[in-house]
Amino acid sequence: xxxxxxxxxxxxxxxxxxxxxxxxxxxxxxASHAEIWVDGVLTQxxxxxxxxxxxxxxxxxxNQLTVSGGxxxxxxxxCPDGDCVRCGPRNTxxxxxxxxxxxxxxxxxxxxxxxxxx
Amino acid sequence: xxxxxxxxxLALALFLTGCNLLPEGGSPAREVSExxxxxxxxxxxxxxxxxxEGAVMAELITVLNRLDKTLSATSADSALTALNESGxxxxxxxxxxxxxxxxxxxxxxxALDITLLxxxxxxxxxxxxxxxxxxxxxxxxxxxxGMDKLSVSDGAVSIPTGTMxxxxxxxxxxxxxxxxxxxxxxxxxxxxxLGGNIQTxxxxxxxxxxxxxxxDPDNTGRYLLSLKLTGSKAAVASGDYQRFFxxxxxxxxxxxxxxxxxxxxxxxxxxxxxxxxxxxADSLSTALFVLGREAGIxxxxxxxxxxxxxxxxDGTRWITPGLKDRVVEGYYQVIEP
Numbered sequence: 001x002x003x004x005x006x007x008x009x010x011x012x013x014x015x016x017x018x019x020x021x022x023x024x025x026x027x028x029x030x031a032s033h034a035e036i037w038v039d040g041v042l043t044q045x046x047x048x049x050x051x052x053x054x055x056x057x058x059x060x061x062x063n064q065l066t067v068s069g070g071x072x073x074x075x076x077x078x079c080p081d082g083d084c085v086r087c088g089p090r091n092t093x094x095x096x097x098x099x100x101x102x103x104x105x106x107x108x109x110x111x112x113x114x115x116x117x118x
Numbered sequence: 119x120x121x122x123x124x125x126x127x128l129a130l131a132l133f134l135t136g137c138n139l140l141p142e143g144g145s146p147a148r149e150v151s152e153x154x155x156x157x158x159x160x161x162x163x164x165x166x167x168x169x170x171e172g173a174v175m176a177e178l179i180t181v182l183n184r185l186d187k188t189l190s191a192t193s194a195d196s197a198l199t200a201l202n203e204s205g206x207x208x209x210x211x212x213x214x215x216x217x218x219x220x221x222x223x224x225x226x227x228x229a230l231d232i233t234l235l236x237x238x239x240x241x242x243x244x245x246x247x248x249x250x251x252x253x254x255x256x257x258x259x260x261x262x263x264g265m266d267k268l269s270v271s272d273g274a275v276s277i278p279t280g281t282m283x284x285x286x287x288x289x290x291x292x293x294x295x296x297x298x299x300x301x302x303x304x305x306x307x308x309x310x311x312l313g314g315n316i317q318t319x320x321x322x323x324x325x326x327x328x329x330x331x332x333x334d335p336d337n338t339g340r341y342l343l344s345l346k347l348t349g350s351k352a353a354v355a356s357g358d359y360q361r362f363f364x365x366x367x368x369x370x371x372x373x374x375x376x377x378x379x380x381x382x383x384x385x386x387x388x389x390x391x392x393x394x395x396x397x398x399a400d401s402l403s404t405a406l407f408v409l410g411r412e413a414g415i416x417x418x419x420x421x422x423x424x425x426x427x428x429x430x431x432d433g434t435r436w437i438t439p440g441l442k443d444r445v446v447e448g449y450y451q452v453i454e455p
Binding site: 035037039040041042043095104106108113114115116117118 | 165309316318322329330333334337340341342343344354355390435447448449
């Protein structure tokens with residue numbers, strides 16, 4: 001094999017390995033659960049491995065959540081701007097926030113806190 | 119050329135993929151072990167990382183059971199009951215706790231008082247029958263209570279006849295300190311939930327922060343704030359929702375005001391203290407609940423060795439500035455430094 005070919009192969013391998021490392025270390029973590037915070041209170045933890053529909057009620061309105069394929073999406077909401085719906089399906093932070101309804105959906109790896117102060 | 123490039127490729131591959139031999143955070147994968155026991159009238163959940171032989175877990179359980187046996191105010195054969203009956207003890211744990219309680223009490227204007235056991239019993243706390251006592255009955259107990267009744271000297275604690283001590287406001291924090299010290303000595307990380315007292319020790323195996331929730335006083339399944347803690351920290355809450363009774367639409371909680379000899383009545387629902395020492399966090403959380411928000415904030419300004427969260431009846435949550443960057447989720451207001 002000519003030197004030029006070896007250089008190309010070396011470059012390709014380097015890019016491949018660099019890509020793998022970047023994906024492992026820099027990529028967003030996939031969550032297994034989503035915490036539903038309503039008006040600043042953690043009201044529910046949703047297992048993202050189970051497909052389902054959830055309706056979140058707050059004093060300001062409602063949000064319809066759909067879990068499918070390991071991701072959660074706000075599929076409908078009473079809020080006027082619809083920003084939360086436009087976030088689309090997610091399983092990584094940043095959280096999906098619906099400011100008008102005061103709903104925040106934060107993604108977590110374990111779905112559980114390490115502990116609770118009581 | 120080929121002979122040069124092949125080793126280079128191999129070295130490059132090893133360098134890049136070899137990083138993944140360690141999990142995130144750089145620490146080796148550590149085995150998790152969990153145990154739950156019932157001690158000090160509460161459930162205690164212990165989660166340790168790296169205690170492969172289970173030896174440290176066994177030691178911690180021994181410590182917790184020893185303290186449970188020593189510091190129980192209800193057990194007939196505890197060292198504390200013996201003190202309350204005889205008026206004197208040289209038990210090392212009791213002497214240490216009594217001395218510490220006296221210090222914190224003096225620093226908080228008497229808001230922490232470990233001599234209120236007879237008053238607490240008169241209100242029915244620790245029994246099946248809660249009642250609002252007759253004011254005359256309360257006043258009759260006044261000469262039995264007060265931190266000035268407590269004498270700590272020459273490695274012994276002495277109290278007059280009729281005075282009784284209760285370490286409920288300190289015992290779990292002290293237990294957490296002893297457990298943390300043993301875990302750190304053994305190089306073990308983990309998280310201890312001694313009832314509602316949280317003690318984190320060291321670093322999680324993946325290097326991430328510990329995430330703890332602060333319970334909603336009105337709903338034990340919900341949380342008002344979640345905080346991330348780094349390294350070894352104690353987080354302890356005192357509130358009106360843990361043990362209480364309601365009579366004539368008035369809520370009477372188990373935390374007593376040493377001045378009135380009655381359950382604390384005010385706008386606070388809970389105070390959570392985050393500190394390096396479990397004993398400090400435990401004793402201060404009780405004192406801060408007694409003091410109320412304004413006096414508690416003033417104490418924080420004077421000391422500066424703890425952080426705190428005050429939750430008021432109207433839902434307002436006040437946090438000290440040191441926790442601002444520690445809040446993972448939840449609404450809050452930051453108090454002025």
